[in-house]
Amino acid sequence: MKSSLFLTVLAVAAAVNYDEVLRSPRLSVKEFHSFAVQQDRHYTTTESALRYKIFRRSMEFVNSENKQDLGWESELNFFADLTTEERGQWLGLNVSLAPTSAPASSLALSEDPLPDTVNWIAGGRVTPVKNQGSCGSCWSFGATVALEGVYAAVGGKLKNFAEQELLDCVYEKRSGCRGGWHTTCYDYSRRNNRLAITANYPYTATDSDRGACDLSSVPDGLQSAKVTGYTGVDQGENFHLQALAITPTAVAFEVTNSLHMYRSGVMKDRTCRGSVNHAVAAVGYSPTYIVVKNSWGAAWGDSGFVKMARNHHNCKLHDYVAYPTLQATSDSDTDPESVQCDYDPEANPGPTPGPDPKPDPDCRDEFEGWCRPEPAWCDKPVYFEKLCRKTCGNCVEDPTKKPDVCPSGTVRCPDGICKHEHMC
Structure with missing residues (x-):
């Protein structure tokens, strides 16, 4: 094991462009060496050069985020040397x-x-954090969290339900790792009157392509309560909080860098x-915040969780909320x-939140x-940030932006332009 790790470090070091390294902080190279060993990643000599550059960009991004007093802390984690596609x-x-x-019903x-x-964690209705791995199965994990919470209340027992059954069987003609939608899981359980527990149907992070999805040898885990449908929740934080006061909810939002x-901290x-891409x-x-359980393992974030600020859109966190109904x-x-x-x-409260933007x-x-x-316009950065700021509701001043100071020897004239004082 030690020799293979040593070879990994040698491969990484051999591929680094040291002309570039001499123009950049040495610490990033050392950290990349340690990172490769810690993550047990074995790259070829050619690939390690690409990974190093991605890692450097991630380091610069994390350092920039942490200098802005945003209210949350960033770190170099297992995503640090992955491509956008990965x-x-x-x-x-x-x-x-x-x-x-x-x-089936809507929350009033x-x-x-x-x-x-x-x-609901302290209330005993949440299982430990799970890890979906590099399989696009978040839709099944978000759905089971809400199902486990409702089943604990209606069925009387906290159970760990099997994402793998949903991954294999909800979309029989396509790979579940290619994505899905969280509420389709409840439709599946309602139609088939079942869902296994993870102990009887372990997660493999792959779609096993079961064909007709033969579950005759896999016992049902929905024993003392059955899924009858799901409750939809109207868009908006007020509706979402009302649903959360009843039970854990399955939600969706947009993941960013x-x-x-x-x-840690309140994000x-x-x-x-853009559009929602993660359940x-x-x-x-x-x-002050909403507690969100992710499916990237306990090594990510705040022990696998993220706290998202109240009174904020949170990248559409309140737009696609639902929870299953059980009998x-x-x-x-x-x-x-x-x-x-x-x-x-x-x-783990994290850093003290920075200032909110002020009206411009x-x-x-x-x-x-x-x-x-409308989203077709305002979801595009060029419209939101510049061309259509007022229409798109972006009339705020960035509190982290440095003051607009005129160059030395000049003053800001009434027309807003920096000139020598006698030229105003």
Whole structure:
């Protein structure tokens, strides 16, 4: 083992362009050597050069994030030397597979006050963090978290349900690792009146291509409660919090570079501009954040979790919320109960949040009357950040941006241009 690790380091070192290294911090090279060993990654001489450059960009990104007092801390984790395509394999939400029919029921907004804090982890309705690996199966993991939470309440036992059955059987004519949609899992369990537990159907991070999906030898885990459908939740944080006060929820949002490198703290990502691409689950909230359980293992983030800021869109976290509906049966559950998750959101508060953006009184659209407040426009950075700022609701000043100071010997004239004072 030691010799193979040594060869890995030698291969990495041999491929590095040392002309480039001499123009950059030496520390990054040393950290890359250690990183390759720690991650047990064995690259060819040619590949290690590419990995080193990706690692360097990741290091620069993390250092930049941590200097801005954003309210969360970033770190170099196992994503640090992966390409964009490889990182995408850890997602898997496919919007094209979203159902076109309405859910079995919809949550009505109540006028009753909500609890200040909800914690389904402490309530014993959340299993430990799982790891989907480089298989686009996030949709099955987000769905099972919510199912496990509802089953614990209706069926009376916390159980670890099998993502692999969903991966193999929900989409029989396509690979589950190519993505899916979280609510289709509940439709599958309702139609087939079943879902195994992980102990009887272990996760392999691959679609085993079972053909007709023969489950005759795999016992059903939905013993004391059956899935009857799912409840859809209208868009918006108020609706989402009301659902979270009832149960853990299956949700979707857009993953950005900031989320990939998240370590701790309360995240308020302002860099998302596209469509949702990842399914996760929300398992509680506090007055300042929402607790989200991810499926990238406990080594990622805050022990596998991320805390997302309240009163923020969180990259569409509140747009695709649902949870399954179950009905109790007269059968007793003979399966063993799952171990409960022991994560404490308050144990690692992270850095102190930085300032929020302030309103920009001079905000305007570059072309008045031309912009339209719709995703086709505002999801594009050039419109959101410049051409259509007012229409797209981006009339804020960046608190991390350095003050616009005129060069030495000049002043800002009434026309807003820096000139020598006698030229104003």
